[in-house]
Amino acid sequence: MTSQLFAICFNATRPADLARFWSELLGGELADGPDGDIAVLPPDTDGFRIRFLPSQEPKTGQNRAHFDLTSASPEQQQETVARALKLGGKHIDVGQLPEEGHVVLADPDGNEFCVIQAGNKFLADTGFIGALACDGTQAVGYFWSEALRWPLVWDQDQETAIQSPNGGTKITWGGPPVAPKTGTNRLYFELVVPTGADWEAEVERLIALGATRTETGEGDGSRVMMLDPDGNEFSVQRHR
Numbered sequence: 001m002t003s004q005l006f007a008i009c010f011n012a013t014r015p016a017d018l019a020r021f022w023s024e025l026l027g028g029e030l031a032d033g034p035d036g037d038i039a040v041l042p043p044d045t046d047g048f049r050i051r052f053l054p055s056q057e058p059k060t061g062q063n064r065a066h067f068d069l070t071s072a073s074p075e076q077q078q079e080t081v082a083r084a085l086k087l088g089g090k091h092i093d094v095g096q097l098p099e100e101g102h103v104v105l106a107d108p109d110g111n112e113f114c115v116i117q118a119g120n121k122f123l124a125d126t127g128f129i130g131a132l133a134c135d136g137t138q139a140v141g142y143f144w145s146e147a148l149r150w151p152l153v154w155d156q157d158q159e160t161a162i163q164s165p166n167g168g169t170k171i172t173w174g175g176p177p178v179a180p181k182t183g184t185n186r187l188y189f190e191l192v193v194p195t196g197a198d199w200e201a202e203v204e205r206l207i208a209l210g211a212t213r214t215e216t217g218e219g220d221g222s223r224v225m226m227l228d229p230d231g232n233e234f235s236v237q238r239h240r
Helices: 015-026 074-086 138-148 199-209
Strands: 004-012 030-032 038-040 049-054 065-069 103-106 112-115 129-134 152-156 159-163 170-173 187-192 212-216 223-227 233-237
Touching: 004 015, 015 030, 015 038, 015 049, 015 074, 074 103, 074 112, 138 152, 138 159, 138 170, 138 199, 152 170, 199 212, 199 223, 199 233
Parallel strands: 004 049, 065 112, 129 170, 187 233
Antiparallel strands: 004 187, 030 038, 038 049, 065 129, 103 112, 152 159, 159 170, 212 223, 223 233
16 A cells, blocks of 8 residues: 655754644644654644654755645735734745735744735645645656545646645645755655555565665664655654
């Protein structure tokens, strides 16, 4: 059986504070995890967690992935921005133009995210987290489509996007130019292999698709860290 996307993980200098920010911004419930982490739970069983893990590595450069939050109206966009600022977020400049309509912010740990204007048709069939927008190649979009068995919902001009068959947040890759990777990504995917499935066989399947195995994260062999074809870290965990 195919791995499932269990969580989007943030390496955070202050995981509890960051989790509270995102919990209040998204309206999600908090839960303590087994690794000294804290998570914002998804609104339904089809969604993914957002996990915040302790890390002392400082942020260097722009993240390779960020959330795009949707708006049903101009007023809701303004309300989301105001709430984010009240919770400790801030406006940032990443080269966006005024006519683009979206608002670019950073959370209290410096992680970028966007609040998208109302009427965005591409994100119309998603939830409040409309997309996880990633800096990446067309090849990595194809890899993740096969890895998760999520269909491609966009594949034009080397830009790709996938979405779960059950709907929800889209994951997108913007195509070239892709900025060189420096250091460990602050955001990474955590996959979980379903109960009863062959964990080692799933790791080998991912390698055959183009992933690279790096090092085992736990002594009992229940978790392995890997790199996708663009060199982005992700983990594969036995069923929790």
